[in-house]
Amino acid sequence: MxxxxxxxxxxxxxxxxxxxxxxxxxxxxxxxxxxxxxxxxxxxxxxxxxYVNFLTKPVKSQYQKALFEARRELFETQQFFDPLRREITEIISCLQSPQKPMTVLDAGCGEGSHVSAVCRALRTEYSVTGIGIDISKEGVLSASKTFGEDMVFAVADVADAPFGDSSFDMIMSILSPSNYKEYSRLLKHGGAVIKAVPQRDYLKEVREFFFEGSEKQAHTNTSAADRFKMNFQTVQRKRLCYTKPLSQTELSLLVRMTPLTWKRSEEKIQRFTAKERAEITVDVDLLIGTNPI
Ligand SMILES: [Zn+2]
Incomplete structure (x- = not known):
């Protein structure tokens, strides 16, 4: 071995x-x-x-290896989501006392870079157990190879997670589908869920270019916030909006990492990535909630 x-x-x-x-x-x-x-x-x-694969039947995922590699490169090396990660770290620091060890779950962790970055930052003050799960084996494989030194990753369904009741102080769900009933079960008393939901201007440059005039162009997520409020006591809601200048190489990574460009013509993708530089917008709502008492 x-x-x-x-x-x-x-x-x-x-x-x-x-x-x-x-x-x-x-x-x-x-x-x-x-x-x-x-x-x-x-x-x-x-x-x-x-990593451990907890799925008891195979699940076909559309998310392939190239997508996770593009994400890792864009998120880790190019720091596309650094402001978002800093905000999440800050929120957790405000909610938890450094005196006691903390368990953090990223539900829908993909290639694992968000949860790893957040746990890395928290570890300067906290003792952190950091776990990420995703239904995509390719994502978890990539996560485990890159961040497995001090994080545990597993292939599992967020709706049927392989953890006991009241196991986590923090559950992150970053731009990925959630199962609030399951998160309630997994949260410790006094624990919190942090959910990042895309807002109107999220990657608007990509949407405007690829979906001009179609309904995909507009991004609204009011129902996500309402659904969150029905399940958790909302502690806070924070809007985070920033733009990041991306180089040509970074733009081609962006195109490969988002499902928005799936099924778009090669010609159109080439036109988008022919730009030498472009400002790309990240616009998300951070919903922070605790279990209702
Ligand atoms: Zn058993």
């Missing part, structure tokens, strides 16, 4: 108390640095990259 796999299995072992078997809902523990096993013997292997 490789050193890397042993180290990653040891990390899962250190945090194993949060896991529960997706089949029978009993506690799980790491066995021989190889797998997570419940008391009924349901076994989920730890892959050589250190």
């Amino acid at each position: 490789s050193d890397k796999k042993i180290k990653r299995a040891a990390l899962i072992k250190a945090w194993q108390s949060v896991f529960r078997c997706p089949l029978c809902h009993t506690r799980m523990s790491v066995s021989q640095y190889k797998s997570l096993i419940c008391k009924h013997g349901h076994t989920f292997d730890i892959s050589k990259q250190g």
Whole structure:
């Protein structure tokens, strides 16, 4: 067994108390640095990259490897979402005391770069257990390869997450679909959900270019906020809007990372990425909520 796999299995072992078997809902523990096993013997292997796949039936995802690679490059190296991550870190710091250890879940983590960046920043003050789940195996594989040193990633459904009740202090859901009922179950008493929802001007330059005159152009998300308010006690709502200048290379990464450009003609994509530079807008609402008492 490789050193890397042993180290990653040891990390899962250190945090194993949060896991529960997706089949029978009993506690799980790491066995021989190889797998997570419940008391009924349901076994989920730890892959050589250190992630665990909890899906009990295969799920086809449209999100492919190239998309996650583009995201990682644009988010990590080019810092496209740094202001958003700083804001999330700040919000968590205001809500949690550094005196006690904190468990953070990113539900729908994709290639894992948001949760890794947030946990990295928090670790200057907090002791953090950082876990990311996503239904896409390609995303989790990429996350585990890049950030698996001090984070645990798993292939799992956010609507049926493999964790016990009241396991997390913080749940992040960044620009991805949510299951609020499940998040309520997973949250500790006093814990909070931070949900980032795209707003009107989110990637408007991309939408205006590719969907001029069609309904996809307008981006509204009032219902997302209403649905959030029905499920959580809303502590805060913050709008974050900024633009980032992207180079030609970055623009082609952006085109590859967003489903907005799927099924667009190659000619149109080439015209978009022929620009030497463009300002791209990030416009999101951050909804911060706690379980109703
Ligand atoms: Zn089981």
